Amino acid sequence: MVKIKVLANGPYVVEGEGTLVQIKEGKEEIINQKAVALCRCGASENKPFCDGKHKQIRFQAPEAEFQIR
């Protein structure tokens, strides 16, 4: 199962079973983490990842959760 947690006032957290692989410019890179936080505020200096800037800009958006079963 893959879960996408949309954190209140924060990033998308993607987590699930298996190996997390980032495909960037046609190249695959294994990310040795169980979950990854992706920016949804647009302010991260390390896109597509969240770097915590959403707190500085006081990003506001509601939470939600999705599952792929």
Ligand code: FES
């Ligand atoms: S959501 Fe965290 S920096 Fe954008």
